[in-house]
Amino acid sequence: GAVVSQHPSWVICKSGTSVKIECRSLDFQATTMFWYRQFPKQSLMLMATSNEGSKATYEQGVEKDKFLINHASLTLSTLTVTSAHPEDSSFYICSARAVDKNTGELFFGEGSRLTVL
């Protein structure tokens, strides 16, 4: 199946710093990527939909200035957590849908665990 890679897998940062997480589709092109946040023992919460070449669409309650999303190419979307605070600590997962597939399959990255001290 298609491969989606996230980097970094783990990141620890100090409060107030910014952290960038990359999501790459390795063997397919993705016009749309989704960013999710998962709290411990909870489901995935859709944060935003990232469209290549245009602004991301954020879900209600998600601060767009806090979570900056850039989808500059058909294989890369980035999520930047700006001025991170401990409450931003979470597991962030991206997913992508292949351009040439009309089956609706979503492929997920392995996730990035952010810990803010």
Next chain:
Amino acid sequence: GEDVEQSLFLSVREGDSSVINCTYTDSSSTYLYWYKQEPGAGLQLLTYIFSNMDMKQDQRLTVLLNKKDKHLSLRIADTQTGDSAIYFCAEGNFNKFYFGSGTKLNVKP
């Protein structure tokens, strides 16, 4: 977002069948999915079903969809200890996908 609900836990014995249930509210869903998440890992797509289907079988997995009741189930035949994980159902269309809370499946040897 849309409401997708699952029971939180299921415990079965190795070799038995497991049935994980999911209900959703969005009648416009095009696709319904089942994902598996092992500890500390991302999500692995197990199977999916189009909303105009009522059943799909894939080896040990059987998905049943009752569109009228907005109910989706995943049956795992001959459950193995390696099947222990959290199973998420998800529903959506081409633009948005919403996930249930996940059902933690515990398989006892």
